[in-house]
Amino acid sequence: MIVSERKPLAEIRRMIAPYQRLLTLGCGTCATVCGAGGEREVSFLNSALRVAQAKSGNETHTLSEYTVKRQCDLEFLDPLVEKVGDIDAILALSCGIGMQVIAERFPDMPVLPGVNTSFMGAVDEYGVWDERCAACGDCRLEETGGICPITRCTKGILNGPCAGTKDGKCEVSKDMDCGWILIYKRLEGLGQLEKMRRYYPPRNFRTIPRPKRIISQANIDTGEDND
């Protein structure tokens, strides 16, 4: 899942200042699951903005709200067509992908980011998400016991731990596990420590040049997957 975090209210208020009529737009997928931009958060944010506006006494924004199933998918954006006629800007509570698809779909409409897109991760416990994938385009999890050194090691190094690891934690923070100690233990448990003894050459940062694009070869070639 793409994990995002709502921006501070003060930053959002500065951003919306030039616009009178705003649509706060939620996203029903990742942003909902990580509690940053679902229907509930859209409603909370608009309430908070109204309270702040009432307190300041000199703002007159009109705030409306709506949540689509997925902002990053054009097919879910049609319901917005009739709404954009009555607004001056969209305050999007989706990841950066969703926001950009909105911007492409509505070329004349300013799109303001209400959240910061943080990482791709998984839930640790309720309300806690951890980064797990850096989308490097060259997955080597087979070699590292299913634990990604690019994301789990703060330096993203490929040939084993640095000397900064202590008590199984990273030199950067006592609260952060050392990715390479996790990898070692997992490979040891699997009886695959020889994978750690191998030399891994420098990463290829050109696996898919930026901005990355994937064209499904299977579908183009044969119209079928796995052919």
Place this chain on the structure above:
Amino acid sequence: MTNSLFEEKLQSDEFLVTTEIGPPKGTDNSEMVEHIDLLKDKVDAINITDHQSSVMRFPSIGGCLLVKEHGGEPILQITCRDRNRLAIQAELLLAYSRGIGNVLCLTGDSIDVGDHKEAKPVFDLDSVQLLRMIRTMESGTDIGGNELKGAPKFCLGASVHPEADFIEPQLIKFDKKIAAGAQFFQTQSIFDLDSFRRFIQYAAQFDVKILAGIIVLASARMAQFMNNNVPGIMVPQAIIDELSSVEKGKVLQKGIEIAVRLIKTIKEENLCHGIHIMAVGRERIVPDILEAAELVRVSPK
């Protein structure tokens, strides 16, 4: 051919002594030059650190050139934290062309422990890949496979943490560094000779030279600070207690005494091939340590 005098010494049976100097934060090199002049004839080589602890400073290569100009033998420290593979290769070409013969290959501390916490951490390579890259360059091509007009040749070192609390993964990395071309190791600071002896037993199977890292502690507070903030340093409580036991004003003397005690034991027991003294900003006391440890050179080289 390498430009390294140190490499010849590595092949001798001499008990080697290296030390390190941290460059200044700024353009005023006068103190660094004083330290170079003070130490160049008393040690076999001088490391110049590369933004040690991720704190931005005058560059290692600049310090190494000063060591050369003043007649010393420099060891260029290169970390992978701040430069990608292009920049590091270019720096190696410059280093070789200017007579620098030794490189210590390090991954580098995290950006987060330093004084530019918002900077982009590079880590395009790690220490093992850096060693291999240099050996590739020596064979006449850059890491992209393109021919070099004139190839460098270096004596290569690396670092190892003999007192890591979980040693097995560190030993795997140690093996990989040797396979990648490391000829000598300057260890992280050691305090516990029992674990160091175990490490030496392990390392004996390889044809590499080990220089034991000796850090000079100036106070119990410094020791505690290092334990909490400097990656790869683990000062045992017994040493901290020893430092706390002496009256104010004599603590540095105690720190020197501890360092000398370690050095003497290492030398007497012939545990390894030499020592690497890290005085962390107190380079002036290094000659006192050498004298107390009876490591004064009879005749300067």
